[in-house]
Amino acid sequence: MYMTIFFTSDTHIGHKNIIKYSNRPYKSIEEMNEAIVNNWNSLVTQDDTVYHLGDVGFINNDNLNKYLNRLNGKIYHIIGNHDKKLRTDRFEWSRHYFELKIQDKDCERGSQLIILCHYPFLTWDRKHHNSWNIHGHCHGSIPVDLNTKRIDAGVDVWNYYPISYQVLKNEFKKFNNPIKDHHNNYLED
Numbered sequence: 001m002y003m004t005i006f007f008t009s010d011t012h013i014g015h016k017n018i019i020k021y022s023n024r025p026y027k028s029i030e031e032m033n034e035a036i037v038n039n040w041n042s043l044v045t046q047d048d049t050v051y052h053l054g055d056v057g058f059i060n061n062d063n064l065n066k067y068l069n070r071l072n073g074k075i076y077h078i079i080g081n082h083d084k085k086l087r088t089d090r091f092e093w094s095r096h097y098f099e100l101k102i103q104d105k106d107c108e109r110g111s112q113l114i115i116l117c118h119y120p121f122l123t124w125d126r127k128h129h130n131s132w133n134i135h136g137h138c139h140g141s142i143p144v145d146l147n148t149k150r151i152d153a154g155v156d157v158w159n160y161y162p163i164s165y166q167v168l169k170n171e172f173k174k175f176n177n178p179i180k181d182h183h184n185n186y187l188e189d
Contacts, residue, residue, distance in 0.1 A: 003047050003048055003049060004045075004049075004165070005048070005050075005051070005164065005165040006043065006048060006049070006073070006163065007051050007053060007134050007162060007163055007164075008040070008050060008053065008136075008155060008158075009052065009078075009080070009118070009135070009136025009137070009153045009155070010055045010136045010139055011036050012055055012056075013033050013036060013059065014029055014033060014058050014059025014063060014064060014067075015029070016029050018032075018058070019032060021139075022139045022140075022156050024160075036067075036155065037067055037070050039160050040071050041072050042161075043164070044072040044073040045072055046072050046073060047073075048073040050071075050073045050074070050162055051076045051116055051134075051153075052075055052076070052077050053118055053136040053153055054080020054118035054137065055118070055136060056082075056083055056086060057082075058082055061086065061087045064086070064088065065088050065090065068088055069090060071090075074092050075091050076098070077093065077095070078094075078096065078097070078098060078117060078118050079096050080136060081118065097116065097117050098116045099113060099116070099125065100115075100116055101114075102114065102165060106169075108129075113125070113132070114132045114134055115131060115134070116134055116135075118135060119136075120138060120150060121135070130149060134150075134151055134153050134168070135151075135152060136153055136154045137152075137154070138154065139152075139157075140156045146171055146172055146174060149172055151168060
């Protein structure tokens with residue numbers, strides 16, 4: 001069985017004003033909510049893993065859970081600024097920050113370290129060793145920084161779909177410049 005890892009953020013299910021604020025191409029909340037669920041399920045299978053990097057929804061928990069229960073995959077949740085009152089048993093866990101290590105034989109050390117948070121970082125753990133920072137919160141308002149391996153996984157950036165690890169890996173391969181910072185002056189594993 002093959003499992004794919006996906007990332008997404010800022011779905012804002014049920015949030016009427018996000019259509020206006022983020023210039024989303026939907027005429028109603030219902031149309032937006034259904035598009036997000038359908039787009040998600042068109043890529044994600046029940047065997048896949050999704051890291052949702054916050055701001056899941058902006059409606060009461062009962063209504064939000066009706067949408068969450070329709071989504072495929074195992075969902076891990078990074079808490080966003082609009083998730084303070086979110087209550088659901090749909091997630092495997094909820095945290096503010098997570099260091100994800102994906103086994104990948106194509107990587108220099110046999111694995112890819114990914115720093116997950118709702119917010120973008122200027123620097124992060126092992127950045128100088130090609131770790132990535134995947135975040136949300138910005139709705140595409142700050143430039144993606146492929147050279148330093150920082151990227152916004154928000155639906156507004158990825159045409160309202162989750163983005164897979166493989167697609168991000170291919171994007172980052174386009175920019176394979178070594179990261180320079182003060183850590184390069186030290187021997188560190």
